[in-house]
Amino acid sequence: MPSSFGQSxxxxxxxxxxxxxxxxxxxxQAIERLPVRINHLDARQxxxxxxxxxxxxxxxxxxxxxxxKLLSQGKRQILSFHIAGDIPDLQSLHVxxxxxxxxxxxxxxxxxxxxxxxKELSARFPNLAALLWRDTLVDAATFRAWMTGMGRRTxxxxxxxxxxxxxxxLQAAGLAGDYRCPMPLTQTDLADALGLTSVHVNRxxxxxxxxxxxxxxxxxxxxxxxxxxLQASEFDPTYLHLEKRAAA
Amino acid sequence: MPSSFGQSxxxxxxxxxxxxxxxxxxxxQAIERLPVRINHLDARQxxxxxxxxxxxxxxxxxxxxxxxKLLSQGKRQILSFHIAGDIPDLQSLHVxxxxxxxxxxxxxxxxxxxxxxxKELSARFPNLAALLWRDTLVDAATFRAWMTGMGRRTxxxxxxxxxxxxxxxLQAAGLAGDYRCPMPLTQTDLADALGLTSVHVNRxxxxxxxxxxxxxxxxxxxxxxxxxxLQASEFDPTYLHLEKRAAA
DNA sequence: CGACACATTGACCAGACTCAAAGCTAGTGG
DNA sequence: CCACTAGCTTTGAGTCTGGTCAATGTGTCG
Numbered sequence: 001m002p003s004s005f006g007q008s009x010x011x012x013x014x015x016x017x018x019x020x021x022x023x024x025x026x027x028x029q030a031i032e033r034l035p036v037r038i039n040h041l042d043a044r045q046x047x048x049x050x051x052x053x054x055x056x057x058x059x060x061x062x063x064x065x066x067x068x069k070l071l072s073q074g075k076r077q078i079l080s081f082h083i084a085g086d087i088p089d090l091q092s093l094h095v096x097x098x099x100x101x102x103x104x105x106x107x108x109x110x111x112x113x114x115x116x117x118x119k120e121l122s123a124r125f126p127n128l129a130a131l132l133w134r135d136t137l138v139d140a141a142t143f144r145a146w147m148t149g150m151g152r153r154t155x156x157x158x159x160x161x162x163x164x165x166x167x168x169x170l171q172a173a174g175l176a177g178d179y180r181c182p183m184p185l186t187q188t189d190l191a192d193a194l195g196l197t198s199v200h201v202n203r204x205x206x207x208x209x210x211x212x213x214x215x216x217x218x219x220x221x222x223x224x225x226x227x228x229x230l231q232a233s234e235f236d237p238t239y240l241h242l243e244k245r246a247a248a
Numbered sequence: 249m250p251s252s253f254g255q256s257x258x259x260x261x262x263x264x265x266x267x268x269x270x271x272x273x274x275x276x277q278a279i280e281r282l283p284v285r286i287n288h289l290d291a292r293q294x295x296x297x298x299x300x301x302x303x304x305x306x307x308x309x310x311x312x313x314x315x316x317k318l319l320s321q322g323k324r325q326i327l328s329f330h331i332a333g334d335i336p337d338l339q340s341l342h343v344x345x346x347x348x349x350x351x352x353x354x355x356x357x358x359x360x361x362x363x364x365x366x367k368e369l370s371a372r373f374p375n376l377a378a379l380l381w382r383d384t385l386v387d388a389a390t391f392r393a394w395m396t397g398m399g400r401r402t403x404x405x406x407x408x409x410x411x412x413x414x415x416x417x418l419q420a421a422g423l424a425g426d427y428r429c430p431m432p433l434t435q436t437d438l439a440d441a442l443g444l445t446s447v448h449v450n451r452x453x454x455x456x457x458x459x460x461x462x463x464x465x466x467x468x469x470x471x472x473x474x475x476x477x478l479q480a481s482e483f484d485p486t487y488l489h490l491e492k493r494a495a496a
Numbered sequence: 497c498g499a500c501a502c503a504t505t506g507a508c509c510a511g512a513c514t515c516a517a518a519g520c521t522a523g524t525g526g
Numbered sequence: 527c528c529a530c531t532a533g534c535t536t537t538g539a540g541t542c543t544g545g546t547c548a549a550t551g552t553g554t555c556g
Contacts, residue, residue: 051486069396072482077396091389094382099389099487123378126371133381134342136388141339141347143391148317148325150398151443155512186534195399200512202536218522234320238299239347403544434502448544450504466553 008036009061009111016085017131027125034121036111047102047110048089054098056112060086063108064184067100068192078193080142081105081166081185085173090136093119106184134241141239150195153233155204158194160233163214163221165240172242183221256284257309257359264333265379275373282369284359295350295358296337302346304360308334311356312432315348316440326441328390329353329414329433333421338384341367354432382489389487398443401481403452406442408481411462411469413488420490431469 014031017023023031038061041047048054050069058065060082067079067088079100082088088102093115104110122129145165149158166183170176187205188198196204208214213229215222223229262279265271271279286309289295296302298317306313308330315327315336327348330336336350341363352358370377393413397406414431418424435453436446444452456462461477463470471477 067392069392071396071400075400077399079392079395091385094378095385095389095489097486097489100392123374126374126377129374129377129381130342130371133377133384136381136385137339137343140384140388140391141343143388143395144315144317144327144348147327147391147395147398148319150395151325151440152319152323187536188534192399197513198535199514199537203512206536238345241343241345435504436502445545446503447505447546451544454504 008032009038009059009109010034010036010113012061012085012111013059013087017128020131020134021127023128027128030121030125031128034113034117036113039110039112041104041108041110043104043106043108045104047104048098050098050101052098053096054089054092054115056114057087057092057118058089058102059111059113060084060088061109061111063110064105064182065102065108065110066105066189066193067102069100076192077195078189080139080146081193083170083173083175087132087135090118090132093122093132105189138239138241141241145239146193155194155196155200156207157233158196159190159201159204159208160213160229161235162190162194163223164229164233164235164237167221167223168237168240168242172240179223179226181221182219183216184219256280257286257307257357258282258284258361260309260333260359261307261335265376268379268382269375272375275376278369278373279376282361282365284361287358287360289352289356289358291352291354291356293352295352296340296346298346298349300346301344302337302340302363304362305335305340305366306337306350307359307361308332308336309357309359311358312353312430313350313356313358314353314437314441315350317348324440325443326437328387328394329441331418331421331423335380335383338366338380341370341380353437386487386489389489393487394441403442403444403448404455405481406444407438407449407452407456408461408477409483410438410442411471412477412481412483412485415469415471416485416488416490420488427471427474429469430467431464432467 010031014023014028036059041063047058047065062084065082065086065088067082069077069079071077080088089098092098122132142165145161149161153161167176167179167181170181175181186198187201190196191198191201194201205216211228212224213232214224229235258279262271262276284307285304289311295306295313310332313330313334313336315330317325317327319325328336337346340346370380390413393409397409401409415424415427415429418429423429434446435449438444439446439449442449453464459476460472461480462472477483
């Protein structure tokens with residue numbers, strides 16, 4: 001599914017915000033007039049780094065990215081995954097120092113929008129500000145879901161939960177269907193996202209295949225038993241706030 | 249340290265927002281005119297519940313509260329702690345269904361502000377909207393810090409990290425000083441916040457006392473060795489964005 | 497002075513980690 | 527078009543952090 005974004009790519013943002021609330025022509029035009037710089041990035045490239053004070057925000061047009069944090073001895077915690085339509089460093093609008101790094105997972109296309117222009121936009125159009133704010137709030141809700149998993153769920157449940165989440169997010173973005181979606185993550189990536197080791201992730205994935213829940217091959221996730229997957233993870237999609245779409 | 253808030257208590261909010269940016273007289277007055285309902289609550293009382301669609305937001309004037317989520321078999325994950333000046337359910341401004349519950353930890357005084365009035369306020373004063381938005385962003389940064397701990401830190405490091413965080417937050421609110429602060433949490437509360445069991449928390453606290461890092465008695469935390477505590481937890485206060493105060 | 501909630505202890509257990517060695521597989525370049 | 531390689535996945539054996547269960551202290555507040 002090649003995204004049919006125009007030359008500037010910014011209509012990706014219009015489409016996303018427009019899926020939550022209706023935009024006025026004026027608002028739409030203001031977004032279209034945002035100056036953007038498009039970049040094509042390789043896999044596993046940093047976009048912004050922990051401690052930076054970026055002057056631009058990054059809208060993902062294609063590909064996957066993740067937020068992550070590095071600790072001593074090479075320990076890494078992945079904080080979130082991002083797909084087309086996301087602005088993973090939107091918080092730098094109001095909080096200037098990055099407290100995490102942002103990197104691509106696979107080849108990606110991103111649009112950089114100057115912070116100042118976005119800020120001005122949100123000052124001029126309270127409705128757009130509210131939509132962007134809302135986006136950061138859904139983000140926070142996702143953190144809460146991950147925290148709950150890391151604190152109180154087993155490895156099996158956590159992995160199942162992540163698969164449910166990503167499948168629904170990709171579906172809402174029109175990037176998944178028929179119980180199948182891209183999943184360009186290594187087992188090490190999954191481990192770093194879930195607070196596990198790659199060895200353990202490997203074993204649990206085998207167990208899930210054994211239960212005929214999912215298959216994960218060639219960077220594609222196939223959900224064999226959606227209902228069981230939901231049940232295994234006690235998944236409740238409310239926190240994603242995908243208002244306009246059904247969550248099956 | 250009795251908070252000297254006026255009859256309405258809303259100046260707590262003015263003080264907090266004013267500590268980030270200067271407020272105009274008009275903005276200050278608009279906040280003062282917000283209708284509020286003050287409530288005194290007992291310890292361990294729910295304020296809002298998972299799944300609710302609250303019509304009011306809750307400003308804490310005194311006491312402690314926490315966000316939490318309940319899973320099957322009585323598993324509980326505490327997502328954050330809140331003190332005077334916090335509005336823990338501010339996100340309901342733009343995302344209507346609660347994805348967690350909110351409860352007091354000890355006796356508390358809270359002010360309920362109608363969602364609609366807050367929304368109107370933020371539509372009319374983009375600067376205030378930005379300050380409130382910023383608050384929710386700092387919140388999200390705190391979630392990221394907790395996630396990192398639960399995913400990649402040992403129990404010892406996690407507990408130390410939480411103590412650093414709470415001490416600095418309380419200090420910024422004028423509720424701590426001299427390496428000592430209130431900590432009205434049971435070991436079970438700590439466990440539920442950190443993804444541990446109370447038995448293990450107990451053992452680790454003993455170990456920390458053994459290392460002369462802290463003492464925790466009668467709901468008071470005394471930090472005996474601040475520098476060692478920072479080091480043990482690899483604590484970096486950036487994410488708290490306590491701009492105006494030093495972080496030692 | 498009770499009662500009840502909370503803290504502490506002990507013995508045992510298990511989910512997840514570590515380390516290290518093989519297998520695969522998807523790109524790359526010849 | 528195939529061989530090579532780097533990165534990823536899989537496996538095994540042993541270990542350990544943190545969990546479970548259950549009993550016993552301890553302190554606080556009505």
